[in-house]
Amino acid sequence: MIKVRSLKKTYGRVQALRGLDMEVPAGAVYGFIGQNGAGKTTTLRILAGLLVPDGGTAEVAGLEIGSHPRALREVVGYMPDFFGVYDDLRVGEYLLFYAAAYGIRGPRAFKLRDDLLELVELGEKREAFVDTLSRGMQQRLCLARALIHDPRVLLLDEPASGLDPLARVEMREILKELSKLGKTILISSHILSELADLCTHVGMITEGRLVRQGPLAELLNGTPVQTIILRCHGPAEAAEKLLAGWPGVEVLRSLPGQVEFRLAGGAAQAAELLKELVLRGVPVTHFAQEDQSLEDTFVQLAREGGLNG
Amino acid sequence: MAEEVREEQQGQEQEKEAAGQRKGGGAKQRPQEKRFFLRDCWEGLRCGLTPMLGKEMRGRTRGWRSPVLLTVYLGALSAFVLLFLWLNLERLSMIRPQVGLSLYSLFVFSLIMLISFIAPAVAAGAISGERERRTYDLLLVTKASIPGIVLGKWLASVVYLMFLAVAALPVFAVVFLYGGVPPAILGLAFVVCLAAGLGYGAMGLALSALTRRSQAAMIISLVLVFFFIFGIPVITGIIMASNPPGPSPQPLGQPGAAIAGPPWYIFLSPLTAFTSVLPGSGSYGQNWGIPLISELMNMLLNRMVQPEMVTTYRMGYASGYVSSGPGGVAVKPAGLTAWAPWARFTLYQGILIPVSLAAAVLAIAPRKPWPFRRAGKKNN
Numbered sequence: 001m002i003k004v005r006s007l008k009k010t011y012g013r014v015q016a017l018r019g020l021d022m023e024v025p026a027g028a029v030y031g032f033i034g035q036n037g038a039g040k041t042t043t044l045r046i047l048a049g050l051l052v053p054d055g056g057t058a059e060v061a062g063l064e065i066g067s068h069p070r071a072l073r074e075v076v077g078y079m080p081d082f083f084g085v086y087d088d089l090r091v092g093e094y095l096l097f098y099a100a101a102y103g104i105r106g107p108r109a110f111k112l113r114d115d116l117l118e119l120v121e122l123g124e125k126r127e128a129f130v131d132t133l134s135r136g137m138q139q140r141l142c143l144a145r146a147l148i149h150d151p152r153v154l155l156l157d158e159p160a161s162g163l164d165p166l167a168r169v170e171m172r173e174i175l176k177e178l179s180k181l182g183k184t185i186l187i188s189s190h191i192l193s194e195l196a197d198l199c200t201h202v203g204m205i206t207e208g209r210l211v212r213q214g215p216l217a218e219l220l221n222g223t224p225v226q227t228i229i230l231r232c233h234g235p236a237e238a239a240e241k242l243l244a245g246w247p248g249v250e251v252l253r254s255l256p257g258q259v260e261f262r263l264a265g266g267a268a269q270a271a272e273l274l275k276e277l278v279l280r281g282v283p284v285t286h287f288a289q290e291d292q293s294l295e296d297t298f299v300q301l302a303r304e305g306g307l308n309g
Numbered sequence: 310m311a312e313e314v315r316e317e318q319q320g321q322e323q324e325k326e327a328a329g330q331r332k333g334g335g336a337k338q339r340p341q342e343k344r345f346f347l348r349d350c351w352e353g354l355r356c357g358l359t360p361m362l363g364k365e366m367r368g369r370t371r372g373w374r375s376p377v378l379l380t381v382y383l384g385a386l387s388a389f390v391l392l393f394l395w396l397n398l399e400r401l402s403m404i405r406p407q408v409g410l411s412l413y414s415l416f417v418f419s420l421i422m423l424i425s426f427i428a429p430a431v432a433a434g435a436i437s438g439e440r441e442r443r444t445y446d447l448l449l450v451t452k453a454s455i456p457g458i459v460l461g462k463w464l465a466s467v468v469y470l471m472f473l474a475v476a477a478l479p480v481f482a483v484v485f486l487y488g489g490v491p492p493a494i495l496g497l498a499f500v501v502c503l504a505a506g507l508g509y510g511a512m513g514l515a516l517s518a519l520t521r522r523s524q525a526a527m528i529i530s531l532v533l534v535f536f537f538i539f540g541i542p543v544i545t546g547i548i549m550a551s552n553p554p555g556p557s558p559q560p561l562g563q564p565g566a567a568i569a570g571p572p573w574y575i576f577l578s579p580l581t582a583f584t585s586v587l588p589g590s591g592s593y594g595q596n597w598g599i600p601l602i603s604e605l606m607n608m609l610l611n612r613m614v615q616p617e618m619v620t621t622y623r624m625g626y627a628s629g630y631v632s633s634g635p636g637g638v639a640v641k642p643a644g645l646t647a648w649a650p651w652a653r654f655t656l657y658q659g660i661l662i663p664v665s666l667a668a669a670v671l672a673i674a675p676r677k678p679w680p681f682r683r684a685g686k687k688n689n
Contacts, residue, residue: 048450052676066676070349070452078450084443088368100360101451103352145447 001026001061001153001184002047008055009042009208016042018208019056024186024201029179031199031216032188033298039208040188041081044155047186048078060153074102077151079142081158081188087131091122091141094130095148102149116144120174136167143174154178156187160194172198192298204298227252228270230259230277231286239282246273260290350454357457358464365465382473386480394483409487414583416481417498421579424470424506425538429513429530432466434523436514436673441523449675459514459669467510474502501582501651508658509534511665518672537577545575576653583650 002024009017017039024030034040045051047060049072058065061075089097092113099109117123120140125133133141139159146154159175160168168191175198179185189195195202196216203213212219232239236259243249248264263269274287369375390412397408436459439445448458484490512533516526575581648656671677 045446048446050446050449050675070353073450073452076450078446080443080446082443083447086364086368086442086444088371089364093364093367097360097364098447098451100363101356101448101453103356103452105359142447149452 001028002030002186003059004043004047004056005058006056007043007046007053007058009039009046009051009053016208017046017053017056020205020208020210022203022210022213024184024203026184027179027182028201029175029185029187029199031192031195031202032186032205033192033195033202034188034205038205040205041157042208043205044078044157044186044188045080048076048155049073050078074149075151076153076155077146077149078155079146079157079159081161083142085130085133085138085141087129089130090126091117091128091130091133092126094141095144098145099148104149112148116147119147119177120144121170134167136163136170139163139167139171140174143171147178152184154183154185154187156185158189159187160189160191168194226266226270227260227262227290229286229288229290230261230284232257233283233285236282238280239277239284242277242280242282246276249273353452353454354457354460356451357453357459357461359461360453361458361461361465362468365468369469379473379476383476383480386477390480390483409484410489412487413481413484413490413495416477416484417502418583420474420477420498420502421505421582422538424474424502425509425534425579426531428467428470428506428510429516429534430527431470432463432510432513433517433526433530435462435466436517436669437521437523437526438517440521449673455670455674456666459518459666459673463507463511463514463666463669466514467506470506470510471503474499474506497651500655501579504655504658505579508661508665509537511662511669515665515668515672518669538579541575541578542580545572548572573653576650577657579654581650582654 002022004020004022007017007020007022008015016037020039020043022043032040032043042051046053046065047058049065049069052066060072063072063075065072086094086097095113095116096109099105099112104112113126114123117126120143122133122137122140122144125137130138130141139162143156143159146156156175160171163171172194175185175187179198179200187195187199199216201214202216202219204211230236230239230243234257236254236257239259240251240254243251243259243261248269250262251259252262253260263273270287270289274284277284277287393412393415394408397411436445439448439462449455453461481495485492509530513526513530516530516533517523520526520529
């Protein structure tokens with residue numbers, strides 16, 4: 001649904017994008033992860049048609065950016081990271097204003113307004129002035145605004161930033177609903193735990209280049225390092241001694257009867273280590289890989305330099 | 310689930326379509342693009358114009374502010390009229406025939422000044438205000454075209470001002486009680502007001518798009534308007550005073566009495582429009598208008614005598630040109646110089662409007678028609 005090839009963008013002397021390649025399948029919820037200044041917002045603004053790239057190509061739903069600006073606006077719904085509201089408008093009027101700006105008028109606009117307010121759970125606030133809403137409610141209203149023309153692709157830049165935990169959960173639920181409706185969602189966020197629960201695909205960007213991308217499960221399982229928790233019946237000195245001399249092992253934490261360590265390699269390396277432990281008479285009661293979170297993967301890649309180009 | 314499948318199919322179809330268009334080259338695509346070009350332009354304009362005007366009108370007329378503002382505005386105007394009449398009629402204990410004319414002159418002068426300064430001040434925050442409020446990007450991603458957004462912003466910022474000008478019409482009607490002001494002249498005054506409001510409003514909007522800061526745009530536009538209104542006549546006066554005097558004004562009707570008219574740029578000032586919009590203020594020997602303004606204008610324009618001025622006098626209040634005088638044939642001015650001052654001011658405002666709006670469109674368009682790019686602000 002979104003294809004980006006060698007995208008480049010420079011601001012003065014700063015190279016924000018240095019040949020970004022990215023592919024978002026139709027219907028995917030694509031988490032766009034990266035440090036501050038990595039180029040996430042620039043990428044989203046280019047895809048929304050708000051910035052002109054210096055090089056490379058980008059396509060959304062088969063429409064090349066820049067060649068079909070009007071068609072692109074019909075296909076894309078964009079929610080920026082920071083946005084304002086018109087303080088002299090009521091919530092319902094705010095949505096009708098944007099509906100008119102998308103050429104939607106009359107009974108259809110009123111129906112859309114009511115449906116979208118229900119979707120983002122702001123039906124009761126229809127007559128409230130927009131500036132009286134809380135930050136979370138304004139975020140949800142902005143999401144409703146991005147959906148007013150029923151776009152097939154949603155570009156959401158940090159939609160959960162500045163929200164309290166409850167508002168984040170509400171936002172996540174709404175995004176899950178949208179995903180079920182078949183929307184392709186490209187979402188950038190710093191809150192990786194939120195993305196892990198929501199995304200089907202993930203792309204990691206650093207210094208204007210995409211360093212990892214793919215289905216979430218593949219990305220989590222495909223990391224070259226795994227964290228393993230080993231428990232023994234009794235003291236774990238023998239296990240610690242073996243682990244200290246084992247290639248690719250880094251002990252993270254030692255507790256009485258338990259060792260937590262990182263092991264380079266995949267399942268074969270883990271099986272070999274376990275076999276050796278048992279052969280040496282270590283009374284192993286638990287030997288399991290800790291669930292790899294998106295945050296762990298991201299931090300691991302950052303530590304190993306995978307996110308530094 | 311079925312919906313998902315349908316969406317997917319639609320997506321695939323559209324992707325195929327777009328791929329086909331790319332492969333097929335531009336030749337096949339062009340006729341269709343041309344066919345829909347005008348429709349798209351109209352749709353883009355409508356998507357910008359309608360919501361902007363609607364929002365502005367709704368915001369302006371909402372709550373207690375609007376009726377209170379209108380009441381205070383009309384109350385102040387009415388009080389001013391009563392005070393003026395009291396000073397002229399009660400205190401002097403006599404009816405002067407030029408009371409209505411003087412009142413009218415003051416009205417028109419105040420209205421043009423009000424509109425000339427308020428219109429750019431309001432428009433100066435139209436686009437930069439969207440940037441400062443962070444609503445700008447949200448507008449640009451809609452189907453509203455950039456010219457549609459600019460037109461909508463421009464009209465939205467001047468329409469309420471025009472509403473206030475029209476609301477003052479009943480108060481203006483008082484001058485008809487005293488006579489001496491033909492309705493056509495009142496119409497001309499409103500044309501000049503409209504031209505000043507729309508022109509200076511467009512200039513304020515362009516500065517709003519170019520400077521990106523409301524405060525800077527407002528200051529620059531007010532300085533420019535002040536320069537246009539007062540600076541240009543003063544500078545023209547200084548230039549004319551420093552030049553050696555030309556041939557003396559010839560009596561009307563003398564053949565071959567063609568004298569160069571005033572320089573074109575003096576008509577950028579709406580004060581020159583007063584010479585034909587305000588009856589009497591441009592006439593020789595009489596001073597029924599606003600003393601300071603008509604003195605200045607008479608001084609400047611009499612020096613650069615043009616037949617129109619004589620015509621204005623001879624025709625009483627009407628502007629325009631008559632070709633016959635008491636002693637023979639007058640020299641008929643040709644081309645633009647034959648235009649009445651109000652018409653020339655309106656023409657220049659008519660040029661200022663599209664130039665300013667085009668500048669605003671170019672300033673906010675993400676894709677510029679020139680290769681030069683300004684180093685932008687980094688966004689993340």
